[in-house]
Amino acid sequence: xxxxxxxxxxxxxxxxxxxxxxxxxxxxxxxxxxxxxxxxxxxxxxxxxxxxxxxxxxxxxxxxxxxxxxxxxxxxxxxxxxxxxx
Numbered sequence: 001x002x003x004x005x006x007x008x009x010x011x012x013x014x015x016x017x018x019x020x021x022x023x024x025x026x027x028x029x030x031x032x033x034x035x036x037x038x039x040x041x042x043x044x045x046x047x048x049x050x051x052x053x054x055x056x057x058x059x060x061x062x063x064x065x066x067x068x069x070x071x072x073x074x075x076x077x078x079x080x081x082x083x084x085x086x
Contacts (some may be wrong), residue, residue, distance in 0.1 A: 026055035
């Protein structure tokens, strides 16, 4: 996601309300960086859905109950925003 445009960060974006939010934002051309807890395949489905809409999405694994994981997560967010998901 290196190009400058609106990017949303959504926690729990792989299902339910979070997924609906990510997909609704994609319909408006807003790219998302979203978290998922354990279901990578569901997160990958959301990424594909967003890409189909012409927006971009990156799914990052995060257990929000594990605060020790936050520094590494923040580093990953910086990496993605700086260099993209590839």
